[in-house]
Amino acid sequence: MVTTFHPGYTLPSRTHFTKLMEGKYEATFGKLKDALKATKNKIALTTDAWTSVATEAYLGITCHFISDDWELNSFCLTTMPLEERHTGTNIAAWIEQAVERFEIPLSKVVAVVHDNGSNVVLAANILQEKHGWVSVRCAGHTLQLVINRALKHPQISKALGAARCLVEHFKSSELASSKLKTKQKQMGTPEHKLVQDVSTRWNSTYYMVTRLLEQRWPLTATLSDPAVTQRGKHYLDLKADQWTLLDELAKALQAFECATVYLSGENYVTVSALPPLVRGLLKSTHTVYDTAPVQAFQAAASEETTARWSREVTITDDDPSKQIIAAALDPRFRKLKFLTPEERFSVQNKVQALALQSSRNEEATAASVDNDDTAERTPNRSVSALDSLLGCDSTDSDSEANNYQDARNQAIINEVLMYFGEQPLSKTESPLSWWKLNEAKYPTLASQAKSFLCIPATSTPSERLFSAAGNIASKKRASLTPEHVNMLTFLHCNLKHL
Known part of the structure; x- marks a missing residue:
């Protein structure tokens, strides 16, 4: 038909389109890499595995973070073709490889969301032990179980x-x-x-x-x-x-x-809703039905929900889960009505401790930069033995530093008390929109909110990659190489956002 309309026209070759795709992938990869470098906020990951119609295995990894403008950003990092055994050690190494490829500092990753498969759980535990990345089990998969x-x-x-x-x-x-x-x-x-x-x-x-x-x-x-x-x-x-x-x-x-x-x-933010939702599910299992089988269903659902989510909705040794901390930092749930009064007090203390530690870390980083600058500009001044013994040079400065730190700590404590003292936000409103309006009022807690509220409650984002990958690697396109499946999935998911 093309020959009929334009006899002299030559159709572009497969190689031509392959080069166009690879060039587009490299350009988009660079844009995402720059975007991840630019954000100062924590990043959460989700991961899941999939097998194509050509029986080729892939590991999907997505990343999620809250921008400076309080927008929730989600990107596909990779749909990585897998050739080795899917052991926990290998999966952990593959996730590290994806993070390092985008030059994301390991300290910037806050959590990995995954299903309940034993190999993936082992991988998440390895990453938690090595890097402190929190292991978060997919709420959707847990509900399935x-x-x-x-x-x-x-x-x-x-x-x-x-x-x-x-x-x-x-x-x-x-x-x-x-x-x-x-x-x-x-x-x-x-x-x-x-x-x-x-x-x-x-x-x-x-x-x-x-x-x-x-x-x-x-x-x-x-x-x-x-x-x-x-x-x-x-x-x-x-x-x-x-x-x-x-x-x-x-x-x-x-x-x-x-x-x-x-x-x-x-x-939208999901992880903070998990603790109150679990309590709501447990309450729903108390509804009485006439038929014995459904009564048995209610009892079994209550038992399973309690067993599988006890860590997410209760506090052990004054150490609340990341999901409970996220709920505390979500203005919709800050009253923590799903907890006992003693548990609420424990969570508020934990949030306060995290805020104080975050402030100290920021000041230590700033002081380190200042000291480096001072060392470059000013030669060391020797201190006399008498000055050293009397401490006359250091007493005033130390006292000023201590006074400043005490005032800073008290300001953070007041910030925490004021935040928890406010009325909760309506459940239908956006917590990120609220934080955008109140960031200046609660600057330390706002930083913490960005670190926790970016975590998805499920690994659904990485599962959705395979809907795209499945359309790409369909039976009619089963001859695509795994590398090109990865590139096309990456472009499909990210082009509209970059």
């Missing part, structure tokens, strides 16, 4: 199995699917398609159940039509007690679905 365990009741498993068979029947039968649409119109039911759940996403089970409940009567009517459903397949319709069970199960799952969706967000 909680719900999977709670759904194991025999009657629930049987009802869900029947629901899957029902959905599969309509998915595989064009006649049944067409008749269902007719029944939906006749009954005034929303013309929605049925949802098939997948084992790796528990909330897909919730969506499957709620859609079946919505379409119950059109489904039953379709299955009852002998022109559509063979006599031997009438069993596909759920029994009355199964419909009742699924109705109550959907209500019990609703709180967990709400938490999952919220915590998976990438464009």
